Each structure stands twice: as structure tokens, then as C-alpha cells.
Amino acid sequence: MAVQQGITSGRRELERFRDPELVRRLLARAQRLAQRAADRLGHRPVIMEVCGTHTVALSRSGLRNALADAVELKSGPGCPVCVTDYRDIDLMLALARLPGVTIATFGDMLRVPGSNSSLERERAQGAAVEVFYSPDDAVALAAARPDRQVIFLGVGFETTAPVVGASLEQAAAQGLTNFSVFSAHKTVPPVMRALLADPELGLDGFLLPGHVSTIIGRRAFSFLGEEYGVPAAITGFEPVDILLGLSAVLAQLVAGEARVVNCYGRVVREEGNPRAQAVIDRCFAPAEASWRGIGTVPESGLALRPAYAAFDAAKRFPVSVPPPVIPRGCRCGELLRGKIKPTQCGLFGRACTPERPVGPCMVSSEGACAAYYLYGGRETETD
């Protein structure tokens, strides 16, 4: 069954999405379109990316700086760790302190500060906190350690929810009684509606998340054009993808159109991935969720369905926490609403760095502050 041929040629195909010459030509084209859009709008077009991977890709590729004079790029609530509310973090920390409990988590959560601790600090003080690449590994740990209650921290958007759901179904099939999920999953379309309800948002278009769209499909975002008259494009994460996505938004601004264009057709289908959607639907039900900086958004969370109550950490291990203490000066909330850029926060690069983060946007590898810090954000852009 092994394949020898095709690996190289297939990869070479994908590497063309990073081809410097093609990037240079598409960048020039995007700049021309941005100028025409600016002429029509009367201001530099403002485009928000709602995906932490885009945030990082824009910074790492240098495109954010290369486009700074032509387009104002804003980061939205696209980093799952960053949008996780303080109270949820505090609840996770309280779970970590319970005797006999092992917390299983994706690595990004480890250093996120709660009110007065983090999972990393709890681990240093003796709590059992294990980092996993896949929730399947947490299920395997539960199977191997019947003496421990393994709680997986479900943090992520529509991309992560089906993976956690599939692991949950596997744990159920194995009859495990020592595996549960703390579901802090969130869904993107409802929070975009919440953002668009803010009359001061001042956005001209959206760059939509490629991985989330892989699961929910282009159609799930079509309300942006149809109901709000905002142009958008779904795209991938290579420089060519990003330039094609931005150009698709800019071209609509020039033409006065508002649709959701799929520029990531090699992965994203019109209706998304039905198998993944079915897993989400079997395991989770839409629920109200609290987003950092944005507040409570109806139907924007995913709670475990009653059939999985035995695997619901929130039900099995009810812990209570006092109201959260938010660090003075931290402006992650405003950043996640598109109100400011990282460089406009007084703590950025001074009191708050990736080594000593104050807010989650500096902790997560997908956080806007970490991306600006690591790859540079133009100081002159802090207007």
C-alpha cells in the first residue's frame, strides 16, 4: 500500500502557494485594489481576520507590514485560548486542584493566566497537568490510569469540537468512567453577529477562518453578505492564499458587492464536512457562552448533550470560583473586539511579553500580541 511516487510532486504543488515571485505580483495587485477601494470608501479599507492562524501568518510572512499603508488589518476574536473567559480559566484551575484529577490539555492553555494562577503554576505546585497533541491521547491515558479522573479541557472552535467529540465517543464506546470533558468550545458565526451589532466597529470586510470553514462550509458564513452587507473571503494560510483572500474582499469593496467568496476551494466545500458536523451535533448542543472582552453571546458555545452527562466535567465536578480578578492595564478584551492593536496597549512589550505574559493574547502562539511581538508590528501604525 505504500506510496513512493507523487509525494514530491504533490508537495511541490502546495509549495507554489509560497512562491516569492507569485507573492510579489499578488501583493502589487492587492495594493492596487486597496487604493481603488480607498478611493471609493474615502478611507483606507479596514479588514478583520477572525482566525489566530491568519493573525500569525500575516505577521510571520511580513504581509501585515507590507500592506500597512494600503489596508488596515485588525485581529478579531480568532484565537480560542484568548477568547476563553477569565471565569472559565479559574474554573479549570479549580478542577486542577481537585484530588485524584489529571487535567489533560492542549499546550496553549498551560501558561494562560487566570485570576491568580495558571495551569503551569498549579503543576509546579503538585497538580497533575498533562499536555496532549490530540484528545485521543487523553482517552488513552484514562484507559491506562483507572485510578485517575482525566478531565480534558475542550478549548477551540468548530475545528476542534468534532475532534474532541470523536474522542468522547471513543471513551464512551470503551466504557470509560474516568474520562470527562470541560467544554469551553465556541462557535464563530454567532460571535461575528455580536461584533457586527457594534455600530462603532467600522469594518469594511472580513478574512474568514479556513479551518473553521472546512468544518462548517462557506454557506454558514453567507449571512455576512446577505444580512449585513459585509464582503468576506474564506482563505488558507500560505502567503498566496492570504493575498487572494484579501484581494477578493478588496475587489468587492471596489465593485460595491458583498458576498462570501471561497478562496480556499482545495479544502473548503460549500456545505463543509458533514461527518464532522454530525459528530458535533451528536455530542454538543448550542449554548450561551461568555467571551473575553465581548461578554455573553447566545448560542455561541457548545455544551455537552444530556446523553453525555456522565462525561461532562462541569456536571461531574461542580466547582465554584469567586468573581475573576482582571490584571490592571490588560487590554486583551478591547483587542479581541477589534478596538485596538497590540501596540496600543500600554503593557505590550514592557510589562507583558511572551516570557512574562499578562494577558492571553501574549501567551498563545495564535495570539495577536504574541504575533506582533515575535514578528514585529509597525510602531507608526498605532493611530
Added chain:
Amino acid sequence: MQVVEVKEEETALVESFGVQRLVRTRLVGPVQPGEFLMVHAGYAIEKIDQEEAAERLKLWEELLADEEAWAGGT
């Protein structure tokens, strides 16, 4: 990541930049050796359509050539 070998229990051996690993395929259904997969947290979440990618790049090359010729006044 490219499928190298299809295993039992909805699992496939995939390869990326010379590194091989196992991924779950139950979210995408049956896969074939040679197919490219988008993988997230140990699960394939979609198959990558290489033909679509090649076609799209070709169209852009043509469009750019037209636009640049026009912009250059030739």
C-alpha cells in the same frame, strides 16, 4: 500530509516532510494512499483537492499576466 498507508480502525499512516505519523480518518471517511489530508489534533478533517489547487493557481497566473500586460500598456 499525504496518506502512505491505510490502517485498521479508521486510521491512516501519513507523511509530512519526511515524518510519519498515524491519524484518525473517521471525520473524512475512507482514504486512499496518495491522498493529501488536512490534519488537526490527530484527526484528518478534510481531504485536500490537489487538482483544484493546481487549477486555481493556473487561472491566477493567467489573470495576473493579463492584468500586468494591461497595466504596462502593452
